[in-house]
Amino acid sequence: xxxxxxxxxxxxxxxxxxxxxxxxxxxxKHHNGYTNKYNKAVEGTDLEGEDPHEVLAxxxxxxxxxxxxxxxxxxxxxxxxxFWTVMCPAEESGEPGGKLRSAINDEFGTFDDFKDAFSKAxxxxxxxxxxxxxxxxxxxLRIETTPNQDTPISKGRNPIMGLDVWExxxxxxxxxxxxxYIDAWWNVVNWEEVERRFEEAVN
Ligand code: MN3
Numbered sequence: 001x002x003x004x005x006x007x008x009x010x011x012x013x014x015x016x017x018x019x020x021x022x023x024x025x026x027x028x029k030h031h032n033g034y035t036n037k038y039n040k041a042v043e044g045t046d047l048e049g050e051d052p053h054e055v056l057a058x059x060x061x062x063x064x065x066x067x068x069x070x071x072x073x074x075x076x077x078x079x080x081x082x083f084w085t086v087m088c089p090a091e092e093s094g095e096p097g098g099k100l101r102s103a104i105n106d107e108f109g110t111f112d113d114f115k116d117a118f119s120k121a122x123x124x125x126x127x128x129x130x131x132x133x134x135x136x137x138x139x140x141l142r143i144e145t146t147p148n149q150d151t152p153i154s155k156g157r158n159p160i161m162g163l164d165v166w167e168x169x170x171x172x173x174x175x176x177x178x179x180x181y182i183d184a185w186w187n188v189v190n191w192e193e194v195e196r197r198f199e200e201a202v203n
Contacts, residue, residue, distance in 0.1 A: 001042070002052045002077045004035045005084065013089045017184040019173045027084070030168055034076030034149070041069035052077050059154045075149035079130060079162060086161050086197075088190035096191045100198040107141045118143050118163075119182050125165050133161040133194070135201040160197035161189070 007013075007027055012020035042048050045066065047055050052074050055062065062070050095111060096104060108114035121143050122131035129147045134157035136142055144152055152159045163185060170181035 001048060002035045002038050002074070004032050005081055007084050009087075009089060014087060014188045017090060017187045018087075018170075018181075022168075022170065022172045025172070026164075026168060027080075031076070031080040034073045034080065037069065037073040038077045041066045041073060053153060056151050056153045057156075071154070072149050075151045075154070078153060079149055079151050079164070082159060082162050083164050085193050086190050087185075087188045088193070090187045092192075093187060093189055094191055096195060098195055098199075099202070100191075100195045103141050103198065103202075108143075114143075115186060119179075119186075121145050122163050122165050122182050123179050128166040131163045131165060132157075132159045134159045135198065139202045141198075158197075158201040160201060161194045 004027075007023070011023045011027070014023065038052060042050075042055070045063065047062065047066075047070070055070060056074050056078055059067065059071060095101075101111070104111055104114045108117055118131060118133065122145070125131060125145050125147070127147065129145055129150075132142075132144045132146065132152050134142050134144055134152045136157055142157070144157065146152060163182065165178060165182070167176070167178075170178065174181050
């Protein structure tokens, strides 16, 4: 079963970059909806007692009659659960440090080069989906995108940062200006949490 997590900050904590009204709808309606629909899909099956992350990591073994519902709603559940934790109020954001900073420089050149590449990937998602910073089997960083609510977990990746580029993430405040939302989002990335996830992934 999945349980809707509380936000680790107030709904207005990401203002002015992400507005309170969007956060209320995104968490209380969208994430809550994925959570409830996922639970309904797995109710009464062997998957009911499993951690949704484990279920999504083994999507191929999910019974075919509920696989699409698990993929879409379970993906929506785990993706948003990560998304809230990799954001924080702008005054706590800053820049990545430590091993993550070194890994970013090794893989992408500079922090600015990395931001450009990630923003470009996020801006290029056709329709609804996500951009991710993931760690692969060999411990290397990758920028990836997924359509809809597909999660990199189902591809054997370990997502350490994700950006939701569904229109529901930004339309109220910014209408169709996705790039403006992406540029604003960098101000509220919780680098401490992304670093923590990175170190957990490579250890
Ligand atoms: Mn969303």
